[in-house]
Amino acid sequence: MxxxxxxxxxxxxxxxxxxxxxxxxxxxxxxxxxxxxxxxxxxxxxxxxxxxxxxxxxxxxxxxxxxxxxxxxxxxxxxxxxxxxxxxxxxxxxxxxxxxxxxxxxxxxxxxxxxxxxxxxxxxxxxxxxxHPTQALLDSLTVRRHFGKLDGLHIAIVGDIRHSRVARSDLFAMSTLGARVTMVAPPTLLPLDIDDWPCDVSFELDDVLGGMDVVYLLRIQAERGGATVFPSLPEYVQRFGMTRARFDRLSPEAVVMHPGPMNRGVEIAPEVADHPRSLVLDQxxxxxxxxxxxxxxxxxxxxxxxxx
Amino acid sequence: MTAEILLKGGSVLTPHGVLETDVLVGDKVLAVGEGLVADHVIDASGCWIGPGLVDLHVHLREPGQEWKEDVGSGSAAAAAGGFTAILAMPNTEPAIDSGHLARFVADRGVTTGLVQVVPVGALTLGREGAQLSHLDDLWAAGVRVFSDDGDSVADAGLLRSAMEYLAHRGGVVAQHAEDPGLARGGHMHEGAVSSRLGMRALPAVAEEVVVARDLALVKLTGCRYHVQHVSTRGTVELVRAAKAEGLAVTAEVAPHHLTFTDERVLSMDPDYKMYPPLRTGADVDALRSALEDGTIDAVATDHAPHAAAEGEVPFEEAPRGVIGLETAVAAVMMAVELDQSTFFDRLSIAPARIAGLTEQGLPVEVGSPANLVVIDPGMEWTAGPFVSRSQNSPWKGQQMRGRAIATIHAGRLTHEVVAV
Missing domain, CATH: 3.40.50.1370 (Aspartate/ornithine carbamoyltransferase)
Structure with a gap:
């Protein structure tokens, strides 16, 4: 290399x-x-x-x-x-x-x-x-340390995937290590023509929440145009935000991750960000x-x- | 008095079809037949002889960006590519939006004397898309084709006014079709490759919605309309339907769009950055068929020189466009199989007709203009270094097949490949 x-x-x-x-x-x-x-x-x-x-x-x-x-x-x-x-x-x-x-x-x-x-x-x-390959490596390391492996884990990457280098890097690293990845976003925040990507796709976080071992939350990339393609932040939070209520519906072993910088109250609720099952600082x-x-x-x- | 030149032993495109014969050239075509003599003889055996090529779409960068190209260097590149007439796009600094500027460009062409340089006039003042340029003034200077090339005329009302104003005179409105709202500052074709690269991208519909809208305006105004650098299958279909309907519509395609797909952008090499961008294989196939069947009338290079240092940046920050004058013949021959008559139609006769050039694009016969090219369709050569002041070509260093071996403009030999 x-x-x-x-x-x-x-x-x-x-x-x-x-x-x-x-x-x-x-x-x-x-x-x-x-x-x-x-x-x-x-x-x-x-x-x-x-x-x-x-x-x-x-x-x-x-x-x-x-x-x-x-x-x-x-x-x-x-x-x-x-x-x-x-x-x-x-x-x-x-x-x-x-x-x-x-x-x-x-x-x-x-x-x-x-x-x-x-x-x-x-x-x-x-x-x-x-x-952003080193981000993918550190995320993979964080997951491996917590769960001992990535094989068989189900990981949701949620948010502005279209404008995210973290999503692209994590997907390829984590799927290579044996995890199953689901991209979750509204259609306008998903990349187009991704049929050949090694992932599943969902437009509703609530549909997939229960089966996840890791929920990886992304920031809206306003500087890359991510903020102009959905109706409003409150509506985004309503459908895709990791609120306390959604966190409580996760499996009890599941963890949340975020590459930072976090927008508390948007993609991640403050009490979720600070929860023991948030791996943000481990990352x-x-x-x-x-x-x-x-x-x-x-x-x-x-x-x-x-x-x- | 020009020295006489004998083109010996080629296939000559005449009004009566392609004939194996010789051509004697002076101020005009002096004779066509056997047993002719001249001091300067060009061996054209195995070659195609026909009217000099006409390029509807060239950026000469003068005035204002002479470090990239000027009328002199661009004319020399054109001659080296087999061209005897080129249309100079008005996106210079200042933009060619009034008569004296158009005359300046044309006069520089005459002084250089290598090809006929035909200025295209801007449609809007300063190419700003806000008000009409000095259309009458440009017309008086000889301008017949108008375009804001580099940018689309986004304001449909303004475009309608231009069409209404020019229609009765037979002026041509040429459009760089790119809807700014859909293009959103994209750098490449929107599709699987752009998604993988995470690059902002222009969808095919950014071109197609503009052409569809413009065709409705053509129906309304009756103005002649020319689609510049068609890049998508959808645009081909729109043009095909408009022609079937009898609208006064013509279209051009660039050699790079006949050759490459968006996969090339994976190399991150700015020599694959152009607007419209490289599209998919399905688009390339549609463009090739459309050129063969005449739905697309002409090949135009969109020759767009940029200095080397301007490309020493990331792809997204590199300027738009690539050079194409010197590789056009080979690129077309390698992309599509055209017989000699069709080849000359798409690269000379049709573009001359679209631009209204009376001394260009005419089959070879006694008395026809001494604007000629000799093309060796089998010649193998390596592209570059180029005569153009800039070297930003996606074909640089590649093996090519087919080349203009001699170009004659106004009776003067402006280019000759001397056998090694």
Missing amino acids: RHLLTTESLTRAEIEELLDLADEFTDVLGREIPKVPALRGLTVGTLFFEPSTRTRLSFERAAKALSADVMSFSPSTSSLSKGESLKDTVLTLQAMGCDLMVVRHKATGAPWRVAEWTDCPVVNGGDGAHQ VRAGVAVRMAVLFRLGQAVRTEVPS
Whole structure:
């Protein structure tokens, strides 16, 4: 694996190797000195062309726990505002000594283009509504830790699936790991022509609620046009919100998840978000370990290329 | 006085059909037959000889974006592709919305002298879709085809006014059909591929609802109407039905829409980004059949140059369009099997008729204009680097079959492939 760009092409063995590695790094993060020298001397660049707090911090925390140095790039302080092309930005960072790049961009496919232009391994930190593979890995890790496996679990992904890179990434990772996934949304928030996707589809949350082991809630992506294709937020909450009443109708072992940032009172009721069977903060914790695993795995290749 | 050129041993498209003969060219076609001599002889054995190609849809970028292309470089690219006349779209900076601007573009064409450059006039002032452009002024400058290409004229009332104003003169309203509400800033065709990529997308109906609406206005006004770059099966059906009804409707298709599907966008390569976007296999099949049976009258390249640096960005942020003048002959030949007469009809005779060009698109006979092309339908070659100032082509580096080996414009040899 040279880059991590999408979960669509990952095999079960590749995913499980990364999750096993993440389990080991979880132990590292629990130590008194939560740091290993695995990537000492390497520089991880975080190129976040789209605003993000949690994902960037999570990657930077992961890089530092592996003793890598971090170069941070954000568009507001960069020459992007001066009209520099993405390619020139990337080549400039590489010339400064960046060894690994984490790229987030609002445009689909941007990390693929970066991977064409640079010699560095590239991690997709989220591209448009397309893919966000480390989110899928951390979600899979969270579920695996809670249930011991994904095989046979039934997972509902609920909400603005059309505009969600998390839904696309999670679907392919979780189905590869043996889970059955049902996408739940009104028609205008579901992608079109998804007959060949490995999932079921439902237009009514209440129809499928009882059979779920995991209910994964998504935010309405107003910035990608998600808020203009259904009548109103109250109506959305009425049909698709994880209210307390719906939570009480879940099986007693079922859990809820959310990639954050949450809109409390919209897709998830505050008391559900804070319930012991909400894994939201477990997801955040798993994120650091998973990103350590990914950076370590891709960083090893850089290590073997560079003579010591 | 132009030097005489002898085209020797080709299949010549004449008013009496295709004949195996030689053609002597000077200021006009001087002679057709055997035993002719000239200082400059072009071996046309195995080649098709016919009227120079006419492209109804070219972006020359002058004035305003000369780093992408200008009338000079675009004319040279056209000649290299076998063209002797090209229609220059008005989405320049400023837009060609008045007579002096149209004259500027045409004059630059004359000065360059490689092809006839025919300006298309904007339908609305500044292409802003708010009020009519200086239609009379443009008409006086020789403009006969009008379009806001790049954008649809969304306001049906405004379009109706343009049609009513131009109808009695025989002016052509050409439409880039794309409903902005349905297009919603999409970057590719809406379907299984866009869903997988999570990319905002333009549905086929974004094109079809505009064509359907416009056809109703054609019925109302009697204006000549031309559908630019037809991309969907549904539009083909609308055009077919309108023609059956006897409406004055014509249509063009771009070589890339005859060749590629939206699957290409999976590569994220901006050389597959165009408006209308690449559609599905079913659309490609429908377009090919429609070109063969004449429902679509003409091939037009939508040659849209962009500088290399402009493509060094993610697909969604890349500018729209690809170049096509130099690959059109091969692309059409590789996509559809047309006999020589049909090929010249779709790439020369029909487009010349649509644009009202009297010196173009005429079968070869003594006295016919010295605007000619020699095409080797079997020639294998590798596309690129291109004569155009820009290189944004989806065929770049690909093996092609079929090529213009010589182009003659106004008696002047403007392009010749010299045998290696």
